[in-house]
Amino acid sequence: MAKLISPFELRDLGILGMNARNISFIGRYNQRKNYRLVDNKLETKSAALSRGIPVPQLYGTIEYQFQIKDMLNTLIKGRDSFVIKPAQGSGGKGILVVVGRDGEQFIKSSGALIDEREVRRHSSNILAGLHSLGGRNDSAMIEALIDFDPVLKDYSFEGVPDIRVIVFRGVPVMAMMRCATHSSDGKANLHQGAVGVGIDIGSGQSICAVQHNRIVTQHPDTKIAFNQLQIPHWQQVLELAASCASMTGLDYLGADIVLDRQSGPMLLELNARPGLAIQVANQVGLRHRLAAAAKIADLTDNQIEKISLARQQFSQLTVATGQLSMAII
Amino acid sequence: MINSKVQIGLIAGVFIALGIGLTLYKAISLDLPLLPDQYREVWTVESKTSFTPTRAGAKSPVNIELKLPTAQAGWVILDEHFASSGFGFSIVEQSAGSNSVNASPNTSAARWTRQELDRPTTLYYKMQVYRASENAVLPALPVSVAEKPLLEPDQQAAMDRLLDRLHTQSSDIDSFVQLLLQEFLRDSPDQDTLFLIDAYEDDSFAVLMDVLAMADISAHQIRGIVLEDGRRRQTLSALIEVYNGQRWSVFDPSNASPGLPNNFFVWQRGNGSVLSVIGGRDSSLEFALVSNSLPAKAVVGMEQRSDKFAILDFSIYTLPVEQQGIFKGLLLIPVAALVVVFMRLLVGVKTSGTFMPILIALAFIQTTLFIGLAIFLGLIGIGLWIRSYLSHLNLLLVARVATVIIMVILLMAALAVISYKLGMDQVLTVTFFPTIIVAWTIERMSILWEEEGGHEVLIQGGGSLLVAVLAYLVMSNPLVEHLTFNFPELTLSLLGVILLLGKYTGYRLSELYRFRDMGTE
Numbered sequence A: 001m002a003k004l005i006s007p008f009e010l011r012d013l014g015i016l017g018m019n020a021r022n023i024s025f026i027g028r029y030n031q032r033k034n035y036r037l038v039d040n041k042l043e044t045k046s047a048a049l050s051r052g053i054p055v056p057q058l059y060g061t062i063e064y065q066f067q068i069k070d071m072l073n074t075l076i077k078g079r080d081s082f083v084i085k086p087a088q089g090s091g092g093k094g095i096l097v098v099v100g101r102d103g104e105q106f107i108k109s110s111g112a113l114i115d116e117r118e119v120r121r122h123s124s125n126i127l128a129g130l131h132s133l134g135g136r137n138d139s140a141m142i143e144a145l146i147d148f149d150p151v152l153k154d155y156s157f158e159g160v161p162d163i164r165v166i167v168f169r170g171v172p173v174m175a176m177m178r179c180a181t182h183s184s185d186g187k188a189n190l191h192q193g194a195v196g197v198g199i200d201i202g203s204g205q206s207i208c209a210v211q212h213n214r215i216v217t218q219h220p221d222t223k224i225a226f227n228q229l230q231i232p233h234w235q236q237v238l239e240l241a242a243s244c245a246s247m248t249g250l251d252y253l254g255a256d257i258v259l260d261r262q263s264g265p266m267l268l269e270l271n272a273r274p275g276l277a278i279q280v281a282n283q284v285g286l287r288h289r290l291a292a293a294a295k296i297a298d299l300t301d302n303q304i305e306k307i308s309l310a311r312q313q314f315s316q317l318t319v320a321t322g323q324l325s326m327a328i329i
Numbered sequence B: 001m002i003n004s005k006v007q008i009g010l011i012a013g014v015f016i017a018l019g020i021g022l023t024l025y026k027a028i029s030l031d032l033p034l035l036p037d038q039y040r041e042v043w044t045v046e047s048k049t050s051f052t053p054t055r056a057g058a059k060s061p062v063n064i065e066l067k068l069p070t071a072q073a074g075w076v077i078l079d080e081h082f083a084s085s086g087f088g089f090s091i092v093e094q095s096a097g098s099n100s101v102n103a104s105p106n107t108s109a110a111r112w113t114r115q116e117l118d119r120p121t122t123l124y125y126k127m128q129v130y131r132a133s134e135n136a137v138l139p140a141l142p143v144s145v146a147e148k149p150l151l152e153p154d155q156q157a158a159m160d161r162l163l164d165r166l167h168t169q170s171s172d173i174d175s176f177v178q179l180l181l182q183e184f185l186r187d188s189p190d191q192d193t194l195f196l197i198d199a200y201e202d203d204s205f206a207v208l209m210d211v212l213a214m215a216d217i218s219a220h221q222i223r224g225i226v227l228e229d230g231r232r233r234q235t236l237s238a239l240i241e242v243y244n245g246q247r248w249s250v251f252d253p254s255n256a257s258p259g260l261p262n263n264f265f266v267w268q269r270g271n272g273s274v275l276s277v278i279g280g281r282d283s284s285l286e287f288a289l290v291s292n293s294l295p296a297k298a299v300v301g302m303e304q305r306s307d308k309f310a311i312l313d314f315s316i317y318t319l320p321v322e323q324q325g326i327f328k329g330l331l332l333i334p335v336a337a338l339v340v341v342f343m344r345l346l347v348g349v350k351t352s353g354t355f356m357p358i359l360i361a362l363a364f365i366q367t368t369l370f371i372g373l374a375i376f377l378g379l380i381g382i383g384l385w386i387r388s389y390l391s392h393l394n395l396l397l398v399a400r401v402a403t404v405i406i407m408v409i410l411l412m413a414a415l416a417v418i419s420y421k422l423g424m425d426q427v428l429t430v431t432f433f434p435t436i437i438v439a440w441t442i443e444r445m446s447i448l449w450e451e452e453g454g455h456e457v458l459i460q461g462g463g464s465l466l467v468a469v470l471a472y473l474v475m476s477n478p479l480v481e482h483l484t485f486n487f488p489e490l491t492l493s494l495l496g497v498i499l500l501l502g503k504y505t506g507y508r509l510s511e512l513y514r515f516r517d518m519g520t521e
């Protein structure tokens, strides 16, 4: 089981390694001055709003410890469900998802109960920078709980699934839906044990699913098989993701998108250093795709054209049969 | 991009070539060994003469004379240095004939003079010595007849009885002296000895010398320094040298054993005073000692001071030995950094805190590996346990980390005290662990535990320890130690390698495992 794959095979598959990602893509294409916007979720949100990109509603922010004392009477007064997260967090760290109330207590998405003290402590830890890059002081943002599209209901357990799209120079190159599991505690981050389902750029259909970098065929909690998954509003999802490229000025970017029951695709957050597990979920390496995307980007500046070229070139499935046709790339 | 790659490649190439080139040049032209072979212990002895002027401010001249040691018994003096700001300074030679009390053949003394002085002052004399040959004997000395002391009748009687007893028990002069010294070392010396010591106001050394004189044995004392690395306030100790009819032999009164101890540096043979201070009071003479291992070749070079070795004048060797010691440690850190870079970029080990493993490895150097590991795991384990309680207290982060820091210090103190009581002295080295780093590690680990479970703690904690142990093994390797210290220019080559690694875009070893499920569909 603990067998290794040879580096030559990885190279032939076009797998992008961590070092290559850092040097050849992030370091080369993403300018440091543009990180600010994506590393701070509050700034991402306001930039998105000013461009008319839909985002989850912001209830409020906590910047100072003193605000925590009566946050329950101000920011979250009368709200049954909400999400508290560090504005500069990453990897799902420090995200508290509250889905309801039970008397004085709050219900987490796993069903576990926590009391007010716990909520305050959590917020105070966020302000102290416990979950944030480099332990810097941070602010806590309180967001509306996403009411996600019921089509996806069974694919995610006790948490909102999100769709990660990697966009290179405005061209969507690879996508993956991330489904929360019991062990990921209401968050759809792979590190925390969520399942990643590779999504075909051409059709929005599932390709393959992984948990902890290993292939799985069904959701560990809901037992639903992933092979029938089809993401609704697929074109819109891709357009939303691609539009973030021009918003941030980042050429190599991961957009996290959620599907809201009412409003459709919404931007949850952006990543300047998107992870590499998406390759396993898609069973395809990023390198060839990135090279092809560069060609597309050289060809046209039109966003819609970029997307349709990407949908043509990066399709792994023939829509009719749902079978792998790797020949295309 | 290509440009920056070429640029880095060039810079790295120049660094690597420069480092290796300089190293080879030094190795070939100076004959400095590339492999650690023979080392010499070079001691830096710094004498500090402190005194208070008798009449501060007034026009009263001070004159300080410090006898200087001569190289003998296989010791070689490499370098001498006097600090005498504001003082007139000269070295005065004294020939043997003029002064018979001072038994050494030719002695010289350092003389500091000054017309007036208004505050307590310390004068420094520093030298570097090493032992060229092991069992070299002290040079021959003319024998002088012992002068018998004049004693009170009751003291004389006690002395006679003591002499009688020693004479009947001993066969020759050597065994006589040894018995005598043992007599003074016994827990309960006999009545006569006790009486004599009492009569001499507890100056057993004076009793010894007088007993020897009464027994017609020529004897004098040898003053010198017991060399102990890192001592800052060593004082002169004394040995006894007696003439047994054919030659002089040395005894150590502190343990009655014959022969010159190996770690004894002779300052003066004979009974004269080492330090004389005129116009000052409360004078004291103390020594600070540092030892350092240098390659034999370099030591010889310093001794010969030939032009060929001029390049050594720009090396770490020219620094004061204490600083040399510090650089010895500092120059190892780049190697440890290379280990970290290698493990993270090529192997892909996760560590908690990028360079935290280096700090742990530095602590291991002081504690030795296994004790260090045990202490570290113990600290982290107990720390995590107490920290899990702190989590319930709902403290602000900064206060919590501060609490953990204090906790770690108390733990370290407790560990040190308990282990010391139990006689496990090695555990005392616990103090070498960087408190703040240990505290942050505990804090991070505990958060990691709460958020991602024990599994992740094991991965990151294990990764950090693995890197720390590797860094330790590399840093404590004698070859590495030898190369980094004697060829510090190799650090340039190391820098070049690190620059190159910074541009490495290949796969990490861990990725061969991570992506093992690729292409299986």
Ligand SMILES: Nc1ncnc2c1ncn2[C@@H]1O[C@H](COP(=O)(O)OP(=O)(O)O)[C@@H](O)[C@H]1O
Residues within 6 Å of the ligand: A056, A083, A089, A090, A091, A092, A093, A095, A097, A143, A144, A145, A146, A159, A160, A161, A162, A180, A186, A187, A188, A189, A256, A268, A269
């Ligand atoms: N407003 C929200 N409503 C419901 N779930 C959320 C919300 N915000 C975040 N989450 C959950 O937390 C996960 C991580 O959130 P995200 O904003 O992407 O932060 P991070 O930068 O830590 O990945 C999401 O995938 C989602 O499952």
Ligand SMILES: [Mg+2]
Residues within 6 Å of the ligand: A091, A092, A189, A256, A269
């Ligand atoms: Mg995210």
